[in-house]
Amino acid sequence: MGRYILKRLASAIPVLLGITVIVFLIMAMIPGDPATAILGSYATPENVEKINRDLGLDKPLVQRYFIWLGNMLQGDFGRSFSLNRPVLDEILDRFGATLILAGTSFVLCAVLGIVAGVVSAARQYGLADKAITFTVLIGISIPAFFLGMMMILLFAVKLRWLPVSGMYAIYGGGDLPDLLRHLIMPALALAAVATGVIARLSRSAMLEVLRQDYIRTARAKGVPERRVIYGHALRAAMVSIIPVLGIQAGFVLSGAVYIEIVFQWPGVGRMLVDAILKRDILLVQGGVVFVAACYVLFNIMVDVAQSLLDPRIKT
Amino acid sequence: MSAFLKLLFRNRLAALGAVVLGAILLLVLLIPVLPLKDPNATATADRFLRPFSEGHLLGTDHLGRDLLSRLLHGTRLSLAVGLAAALIAATIGSAIGIVAGYFGGRIDNLIMRGVDMLMAFPYILLALAIVAALGPGLMNALIAVAAVNIPFFARNIRGITVGLAGREFIDAARLAGLGHTRIIVSELLPNVLSTIVIAMSTTVGWMILETAGLSFLGLGSQPPQADLGSMLGEARAALITAPHTSVVPGVMIFLIVMSINLLGDGVRDALDPRLRSGALSRPRATTLVDRTGPVPEDDGKGLLALQQLQTEFHVGKRVFRAVGGVTLHVEKGECLGLIGESGSGKSVTALSVMGLVSSPPGVVTGGAVRYAGEDLLAMRYADLRQRRGENVAYIFQDPLATLHPLYRVGEQLAEAIRCHHKVSESETRERALELLRAVRIPNAESRLGDYPHEMSGGMRQRVGIAMALANDPDVIIADEPTTALDVTVQAQILALLDDLRRERGLAIIFITHDFGVVAQLCDRVAVMYAGRIVEQGPTKAVLAAPAHPYTSRLIACVPELGGGRRELAAIPGLPPSVDDLPPGCAFAPRCDKAQTACRQGEIALEGTGPRAVRCLFPEEAV
Numbered sequence: 001m002g003r004y005i006l007k008r009l010a011s012a013i014p015v016l017l018g019i020t021v022i023v024f025l026i027m028a029m030i031p032g033d034p035a036t037a038i039l040g041s042y043a044t045p046e047n048v049e050k051i052n053r054d055l056g057l058d059k060p061l062v063q064r065y066f067i068w069l070g071n072m073l074q075g076d077f078g079r080s081f082s083l084n085r086p087v088l089d090e091i092l093d094r095f096g097a098t099l100i101l102a103g104t105s106f107v108l109c110a111v112l113g114i115v116a117g118v119v120s121a122a123r124q125y126g127l128a129d130k131a132i133t134f135t136v137l138i139g140i141s142i143p144a145f146f147l148g149m150m151m152i153l154l155f156a157v158k159l160r161w162l163p164v165s166g167m168y169a170i171y172g173g174g175d176l177p178d179l180l181r182h183l184i185m186p187a188l189a190l191a192a193v194a195t196g197v198i199a200r201l202s203r204s205a206m207l208e209v210l211r212q213d214y215i216r217t218a219r220a221k222g223v224p225e226r227r228v229i230y231g232h233a234l235r236a237a238m239v240s241i242i243p244v245l246g247i248q249a250g251f252v253l254s255g256a257v258y259i260e261i262v263f264q265w266p267g268v269g270r271m272l273v274d275a276i277l278k279r280d281i282l283l284v285q286g287g288v289v290f291v292a293a294c295y296v297l298f299n300i301m302v303d304v305a306q307s308l309l310d311p312r313i314k315t
Numbered sequence: 316m317s318a319f320l321k322l323l324f325r326n327r328l329a330a331l332g333a334v335v336l337g338a339i340l341l342l343v344l345l346i347p348v349l350p351l352k353d354p355n356a357t358a359t360a361d362r363f364l365r366p367f368s369e370g371h372l373l374g375t376d377h378l379g380r381d382l383l384s385r386l387l388h389g390t391r392l393s394l395a396v397g398l399a400a401a402l403i404a405a406t407i408g409s410a411i412g413i414v415a416g417y418f419g420g421r422i423d424n425l426i427m428r429g430v431d432m433l434m435a436f437p438y439i440l441l442a443l444a445i446v447a448a449l450g451p452g453l454m455n456a457l458i459a460v461a462a463v464n465i466p467f468f469a470r471n472i473r474g475i476t477v478g479l480a481g482r483e484f485i486d487a488a489r490l491a492g493l494g495h496t497r498i499i500v501s502e503l504l505p506n507v508l509s510t511i512v513i514a515m516s517t518t519v520g521w522m523i524l525e526t527a528g529l530s531f532l533g534l535g536s537q538p539p540q541a542d543l544g545s546m547l548g549e550a551r552a553a554l555i556t557a558p559h560t561s562v563v564p565g566v567m568i569f570l571i572v573m574s575i576n577l578l579g580d581g582v583r584d585a586l587d588p589r590l591r592s593g594a595l596s597r598p599r600a601t602t603l604v605d606r607t608g609p610v611p612e613d614d615g616k617g618l619l620a621l622q623q624l625q626t627e628f629h630v631g632k633r634v635f636r637a638v639g640g641v642t643l644h645v646e647k648g649e650c651l652g653l654i655g656e657s658g659s660g661k662s663v664t665a666l667s668v669m670g671l672v673s674s675p676p677g678v679v680t681g682g683a684v685r686y687a688g689e690d691l692l693a694m695r696y697a698d699l700r701q702r703r704g705e706n707v708a709y710i711f712q713d714p715l716a717t718l719h720p721l722y723r724v725g726e727q728l729a730e731a732i733r734c735h736h737k738v739s740e741s742e743t744r745e746r747a748l749e750l751l752r753a754v755r756i757p758n759a760e761s762r763l764g765d766y767p768h769e770m771s772g773g774m775r776q777r778v779g780i781a782m783a784l785a786n787d788p789d790v791i792i793a794d795e796p797t798t799a800l801d802v803t804v805q806a807q808i809l810a811l812l813d814d815l816r817r818e819r820g821l822a823i824i825f826i827t828h829d830f831g832v833v834a835q836l837c838d839r840v841a842v843m844y845a846g847r848i849v850e851q852g853p854t855k856a857v858l859a860a861p862a863h864p865y866t867s868r869l870i871a872c873v874p875e876l877g878g879g880r881r882e883l884a885a886i887p888g889l890p891p892s893v894d895d896l897p898p899g900c901a902f903a904p905r906c907d908k909a910q911t912a913c914r915q916g917e918i919a920l921e922g923t924g925p926r927a928v929r930c931l932f933p934e935e936a937v
Contacts, residue, residue: 015431015432015435018428018429018432018435019432019435019436021432022432022433022436022441023444026441026444026445026447026448027444027447027448028448029445029448029449030448030449121597122597124596124597125596137328137573137576137577138573140576141520141569141572141573141576142569142572143524143527143528143531143565143568143569143572145528145531145547146547146561146565146568146569149547149551149554149561149565150562150565152554152555153554153555153558157555164555206597207596207597210597210598211598211673212716213711213713213716213717214716214717214718214719214720215598216666216671216673216711216717217709217711217717217718217719217779217782218719218730219600219671219703220669220671220703220704220708220709220711221703221704221708221730221731221734221782221785222700222701222702222703222704222705222731222734222735222786223730223734224700224734225600225696225700227734228600232719232722235719235721235722236719236720236721239721250436250437250438251437251438253437253439253440254437254438254439254440255439257439257443257532258528258531258532261531261532262551272443273443273532273533273534275447276443276446276447276451276534277451277533277534279447279450281447284443284444284447285444288436288440288443288444291437291440292435292436292437292440295435295436295437296435299435309721310720310721311720311721311766311768311769312720312766312768
């Protein structure tokens with residue numbers, strides 16, 4: 001198992017390099033002179049030249065890439081001009097908040113989605129199945145940002161159960177219950193779509209598995225129906241559910257950008273949008289590479305989980 | 316096509332989606348003729364008017380602009396942008412996929428590596444990076460969304476193209492001297508077009524949502540132009556004081572995406588033939604029993620007895636009579652062979668005994684199955700479950716598919732024991748070991764920890780037998796247990812079953828299509844054709860002097876070792892489909908002795924003593 005994990009980690013290296021190349025190339029597409037874009041109306045010839053020198057823009061493209069990559073490997077993601085501090089410091093300060101939000105949402109969507117899908121399959125065409133199918137349909141059709149806004153209206157403004165936005169109360173608070181109260185709405189809004197997708201997939205995976213020969217064998221042995229469904233069938237269905245969890249983690253991470261804006265959550269997503277609007281290219285570049293790298297590592301964890309579940313995967 | 320549409324609109328939800336989407340499209344197309352106000356005309360005095368205000372059906376926004384007008388214009392923009400993004404992504408993505416799939420080799424490898432890299436990004440990161448580079452703006456958001464979705468199309472279309480590229484018609488085109496471009500455009504493209512369209516119909520909703528999202532973040536359409544996303548983004552500042560400005564565009568996005576989802580699901584379902592046959596519905600814990608006629612009385616015959624058993628499959632309006640009134644019995648210590656071609660109904664007969672026929676579509680419509688006199692068909696699920704494996708156990712064909720791939724062999728054996736008996740873990744383990752040794756698995760100790768895929772076919776089949784023996788059942792139903800094995804292993808397994816029968820006094824129903832196997836193992840044999848028994852009797856007698864023409868043809872099909880070269884007598888034709896059986900003898904169309912009388916009316920299973928035959932002109936009198 002240890003060797004398998006090492007092997008997967010090694011195979012991630014070309015992917016990570018590919019990601020840096022893609023991000024770098026996209027950023028090199030910037031039309032016109034990036035220095036002018038950054039400086040805007042302050043673009044005097046001296047300033048432009050200084051920026052070009054500072055950012056190394058006077059060197060050829062390939063050389064620029066390797067300088068940027070080399071610096072990143074040494075932990076230097078460059079300096080954000082809009083915040084006037086190192087890019088990595090800013091990312092690390094904010095990444096915790098994103099991790100709490102996206103992590104909670106991911107656990108929610110995985111647990112709720114699988115439970116809903118399995119119950120739905122076990123009671124196919126029953127009342128529970130119909131109710132779940134209907135809810136799921138609505139869940140996957142509401143944009144996360146709109147759902148978040150409607151939740152604010154209902155639970156924060158109308159019912160006053162939960163705080164409108166932010167991560168901690170401004171006065172007092174700062175403890176775990178305070179965090180949880182702030183976390184409930186954004187985490188649920190963020191989880192909604194992924195929950196729906198996972199529930200649908202789990203349902204069809206279960207229905208597929210329930211027709212397999214080994215399920216008939218289990219029944220022929222006299223295994224009680226409850227164990228047939230929640231043991232034999234669910235275990236086999238997880239083999240097709242787990243890879244989708246990895247994909248959905250990407251959607252949760254994506255949705256976090258909207259949710260962080262709607263709920264004023266101090267995470268990386270909000271930072272990225274601000275950076276784009278201010279044309280703070282180094283901050284965007286660093287943020288994108290950092291989050292994409294985390295996602296790649298998460299997917300390795302998903303693969304490892306899959307290999308633990310399925311002995312047929314060669315480790 | 317019309318059949319497809321009929322299927323699509325029979326799905327009420329898909330029809331609902333079509334209606335909602337159609338209505339929205341209609342409204343948007345009618346914008347030029349509708350009496351709408353200028354969507355960009357501001358009137359600060361009238362800001363935040365509530366819905367149903369005079370002159371403003373949906374109220375006004377923070378600049379006093381008419382919301383209804385802005386909503387329709389915004390919807391038009393959102394739909395157009397989403398559709399454009401879908402078209403661009405589909406065109407470029409499919410082109411990449413076709414090229415990769417058609418040329419294969421290094422080109423394919425290189426392209427797919429790149430596609431995998433792009434897919435390693437959560438989509439929004441890529442879109443944000445592109446917008447960051449190009450600058451905020453609706454056009455740039457469109458490019459970003461299209462670019463992000465290219466890998467999805469490339470991968471899907473490549474998969475299909477790879478399959479097509481190896482087919483004969485492509486080779487033929489190549490031999491005819493057509494250039495690569497010609498082949499791709501005139502041979503490949505028409506074949507992948509439907510897949511492209513389906514992939515587009517399922518992703519266009521996403522793309523509308525994604526562009527709306529970028530606009531919501533302020534990275535898409537810039538004021539005063541507004542799509543649904545930027546309307547929602549602008550309204551957010553006044554969410555609490557004027558919620559209607561948020562609700563109006565939000566609900567519209569929801570309606571569009573939901574109707575596209577419903578329609579997309581409908582299209583997918585209508586195209587998936589498995590859903591049509593009901594094959595994706597969940598089989599119940601036991602076969603559905605719906606007996607219309609009277610239940611036959613217990614006649615005290617045999618340990619396990621089937622009386623006039625009828626099992627049908629109801630698929631749509633068609634009814635397949637897989638088992639049409641089968642009567643059989645097996646005594647303690649006896650081995651009964653049940654023989655017939657594939658599709659003759661032998662497996663369904665066997666599975667009906669313990670309610671293991673998948674329902675839907677299977678239904679037991681008549682007869683009785685008696686174990687020690689008790690009717691299993693009338694039993695509650697809980698009671699039937701207790702008899703499964705404990706009294707009547709099964710051995711199935713193809714043990715790779717019939718053993719659970721994710722449980723160790725030891726766990727599967729232990730479970731068979733523990734779902735009937737409360738015994739300690741160590742005792743269970745002892746018993747499992749004992750069972751593996753009884754079926755002569757070498758190194759039983761270490762085999763307990765193996766997964767099924769780590770064993771050979773013969774070993775797996777032994778595990779299947781061990782599992783059937785776990786609770787010392789009285790009856791074993793073996794459904795072609797040796798068909799998937801090679802001859803030497805087959806002989807070992809047969810010898811093993813024979814020993815077990817003699818040692819433990821097991822009753823065995825042995826299902827096969829091989830008369831050679833029957834001769835080796837079975838005391839009596841019953842021959843099935845088209846869901847009915849056509850002949851039965853002691854094995855020796857039937858083999859020596861088959862009475863039914865079908866039986867004698869089946870026996871003639873067995874090649875004899877050392878019998879010299881002779882022509883093997885295959886039976887011409889196929890067994891009839893059991894949803895539309897002809898009157899009279901079902902074998903008549905393939906029988907060279909058939910006469911007009913054979914095709915009229917019911918023919919009874921008749922005979923004296925242990926032998927019986929269902930034929931008007933038997934080869935031998937019985």
